[in-house]
Amino acid sequence: MAQQIDPNVLARLNSRRRFIGGGAAAAAALILGPSFLAACSSGEKSGSGPSAAPSAPEDDGSPATGKLRVSNWPLYMADGFVAAFQTATGLSVDYKENFNDNEEWFAKNKEPLSRKQDIGADLVVPTQFLAARLNALGWLNPISDSRWTNKKNLRPDLLNSKADEGRKVTAPYMSGMVGIAYNRAATGRDLTKVDDMWDPQFKGKVSLLSDTQDGLGMFMLAQGNSPEDPTLENVQKAVDVIREQKDRGQIRRFTGNDYADDLAAGNIVVAQAWSGDVVQLQKDNPDLKFVVPESGSTLFLDTMVIPYTTQNQKAAEEWINYVYDRANYAKLVAFTRFVPVLSDMADELNKIAPDLAGNPLINPSQATLDQLKSWPPLTDQQTQEFNKAYAAVTGS
Amino acid sequence: MAGVASSNRQRSRLAPYLMILPALAYLGVFYVVPIYSLFRTSLSTMGGSVYLPTLTFAWEFGNYTRALSEYRDQIMRSFGYAFCATVLCLLLAFPLAYVIAFKAGRFKNLLLGLVILPFFVTFLIRTIAWKTILADEGWVVSALGSVGLLPSEGRLLSTSWAVIGGLTYNWIIFMILPLYVSLEKIDARLLEASRDLYATNRRMFGKVILPLAMPGVLAGSLLVFIPSVGDFINADYLGSTKTTMIGNVIQKQFLVVKDYPVAAAMSFVLMALILGGVLLYTRALGTEDLV
Numbered sequence: 070m071a072q073q074i075d076p077n078v079l080a081r082l083n084s085r086r087r088f089i090g091g092g093a094a095a096a097a098a099l100i101l102g103p104s105f106l107a108a109c110s111s112g113e114k115s116g117s118g119p120s121a122a123p124s125a126p127e128d129d130g131s132p133a134t135g136k137l138r139v140s141n142w143p144l145y146m147a148d149g150f151v152a153a154f155q156t157a158t159g160l161s162v163d164y165k166e167n168f169n170d171n172e173e174w175f176a177k178n179k180e181p182l183s184r185k186q187d188i189g190a191d192l193v194v195p196t197q198f199l200a201a202r203l204n205a206l207g208w209l210n211p212i213s214d215s216r217w218t219n220k221k222n223l224r225p226d227l228l229n230s231k232a233d234e235g236r237k238v239t240a241p242y243m244s245g246m247v248g249i250a251y252n253r254a255a256t257g258r259d260l261t262k263v264d265d266m267w268d269p270q271f272k273g274k275v276s277l278l279s280d281t282q283d284g285l286g287m288f289m290l291a292q293g294n295s296p297e298d299p300t301l302e303n304v305q306k307a308v309d310v311i312r313e314q315k316d317r318g319q320i321r322r323f324t325g326n327d328y329a330d331d332l333a334a335g336n337i338v339v340a341q342a343w344s345g346d347v348v349q350l351q352k353d354n355p356d357l358k359f360v361v362p363e364s365g366s367t368l369f370l371d372t373m374v375i376p377y378t379t380q381n382q383k384a385a386e387e388w389i390n391y392v393y394d395r396a397n398y399a400k401l402v403a404f405t406r407f408v409p410v411l412s413d414m415a416d417e418l419n420k421i422a423p424d425l426a427g428n429p430l431i432n433p434s435q436a437t438l439d440q441l442k443s444w445p446p447l448t449d450q451q452t453q454e455f456n457k458a459y460a461a462v463t464g465s
Numbered sequence: 466m467a468g469v470a471s472s473n474r475q476r477s478r479l480a481p482y483l484m485i486l487p488a489l490a491y492l493g494v495f496y497v498v499p500i501y502s503l504f505r506t507s508l509s510t511m512g513g514s515v516y517l518p519t520l521t522f523a524w525e526f527g528n529y530t531r532a533l534s535e536y537r538d539q540i541m542r543s544f545g546y547a548f549c550a551t552v553l554c555l556l557l558a559f560p561l562a563y564v565i566a567f568k569a570g571r572f573k574n575l576l577l578g579l580v581i582l583p584f585f586v587t588f589l590i591r592t593i594a595w596k597t598i599l600a601d602e603g604w605v606v607s608a609l610g611s612v613g614l615l616p617s618e619g620r621l622l623s624t625s626w627a628v629i630g631g632l633t634y635n636w637i638i639f640m641i642l643p644l645y646v647s648l649e650k651i652d653a654r655l656l657e658a659s660r661d662l663y664a665t666n667r668r669m670f671g672k673v674i675l676p677l678a679m680p681g682v683l684a685g686s687l688l689v690f691i692p693s694v695g696d697f698i699n700a701d702y703l704g705s706t707k708t709t710m711i712g713n714v715i716q717k718q719f720l721v722v723k724d725y726p727v728a729a730a731m732s733f734v735l736m737a738l739i740l741g742g743v744l745l746y747t748r749a750l751g752t753e754d755l756v
Contacts, residue, residue: 173721176723179516206516273705315707318707322706334602336601336602449514456722457722463706464722
């Protein structure tokens with residue numbers, strides 16, 4: 070099947086940067102720096118258009134065999150899930166938590182992918198905007214509906230997305246909200262608005278997300294500008310507010326999901342955060358609260374995709390189908406505590422974690438959902454401009 | 466027979482070159498080629514798609530002006546932090562190396578082992594451990610706070626002090642070991658001689674020990690200073706939004722903004738400044754022949 074997508078119209082919806090401080094990944098990047106650069110220059114000839122449109126390898130209908138290599142974000146898997154999958158399918162799984170950051174993953178893997186070289190993973194879990202970018206570059210294999218029979222369990226609102234109409238190449242994995250997490254014991258009051266983050270009482274105790282879309286969306290909404298219709302001017306306005314607060318010493322750090330440690334240790338009192346992380350942290354610290362500010366915030370969606378360099382297409386499809394079984398998926402949600410992408414999860418969740426089914430962070434009310442916006446697909450020019458504008462504050 | 470002798474001579478003339486061949490080949494492949502590639506990138510312009518950009522070599526010196534003008538603060542800060550860390554390392558390491566070299570007796574190896582021991586733990590873990598030690602609600606902060614010794618921010622973590630402290634802690638071993646080696650080589654009879662000539666302890670230190678330890682001081686300070694300037698892990702974990710170092714900027718430019726030419730130019734600016742600083746330093750200490 071041909072995928073004639075203009076490479077300049079690279080879709081981008083939500084993103085979440087979950088990197089462990091950037092340290093390990095960045096260290097590796099520095100070590101790999103020279104070869105990475107050499108690779109860049111060798112890429113001069115590779116051009117910029119999408120490669121030949123990929124097609125899934127011939128499927129003879131036989132069961133999947135062999136080994137499946139999964140690369141996922143840290144702390145995004147339930148205990149015993151991989152073992153249960155192996156028992157159920159007879160496949161062996163090499164499961165790695167080495168997907169730390171969308172942009173960094175892309176920076177490191179784009180060269181081998183552009184040359185169609187194996188990247189050591191048969192299935193990866195990028196955020197939707199990156200999945201759309203990979204798809205536009207022609208680097209993803211379609212997921213066979215005949216093997217993904219549980220696709221019917223997907224939430225109908227997620228089935229048709231501008232990023233992937235009918236979910237042909239991306240299988241949503243988890244969704245979640247960006248909002249404000251705070252330690253009620255330390256703040257002494259409830260926070261409801263974005264401006265509450267700038268209270269002088271919290272000077273040097275506030276952290277923001279370093280990811281461009283997750284970081285900025287909430288502040289754009291607070292200024293009356295929706296990320297659904299972003300312009301460089303609006304993005305810059307949000308960046309300006311953040312710069313002002315940074316210069317005042319209000320903002321302590323720009324983080325990936327390492328804000329969690331600082332929040333737990335009391336170094337940070339107010340954090341821009343991802344909902345699932347906060348539900349996980351609440352287990353140990355009931356004082357932690359999560360709120361979607363009155364002016365609204367953004368949603369993110371991570372998706373399972375099969376790179377066209379996969380060594381085991383059938384096993385990857387088997388995995389996706391297994392995840393899409395409601396009983397299996399409930400185990401994942403019970404662990405990750407993010408918003409399920411499958412419909413009608415209440416029954417299965419009630420069976421294993423009754424307290425979670427009613428948790429508004431896992432099962433948000435319609436009123437909350439109405440406050441949450443998503444970024445539209447961005448052109449690569451926009452992505453570059455917005456990243457640059459925000460990095461001028463986060464990286465300097 | 467003359468032929469055999471001359472071929473032997475020839476072989477022995479070639480021997481040194483053959484011996485450095487593997488190292489040269491290694492440096493050629495893993496140093497010269499990437500540096501050349503980095504250099505070309507730093508003078509290139511970027512075009513084509515954002516994600517698979519085409520780099521065109523164009524003597525684009527504008528990349529360097531941008532790198533220097535936009536990130537002057539971070540460059541200055543990096544050199545300032547590295548300088549402080551180097552001086553601190555020297556002040557802490559000298560007495561320690563001196564004691565190990567001259568006073569430790571049979572405990573010498575034990576002490577050296579203890580110095581090296583923490584470095585079996587990875588760099589990252591050691592740095593993160595400091596986050597726990599210096600945490601806002603930790604005992605160090607409350608102890609310092611009770612005697613009024615906290616910096617103006619009212620915390621230790623996420624301050625310049627924490628970053629400089631982290632740099633000092635992480636690189637100090639590279640100061641201790643060269644200092645120890647230089648001190649250990651000092652002939653004890655020279656110290657005796659200086660005493661015989663009625664030198665006070667202070668004069669003995671100034672006229673005998675310190676000059677003889679200079680190669681160690683020089684090597685140690687270079688080994689600490691150079692990696693400290695380019696370090697970004699300490700600033701990342703122990704610093705705040707106001708302690709960003711040039712390494713953090715380069716990392717962000719390469720991996721997030723993906724402006725490879727400016728990132729490469731910044732790397733070269735950093736290298737050039739370090740090289741210039743090192744040349745001045747070795748010249749000032751007058752020990753070029755000793756390194």
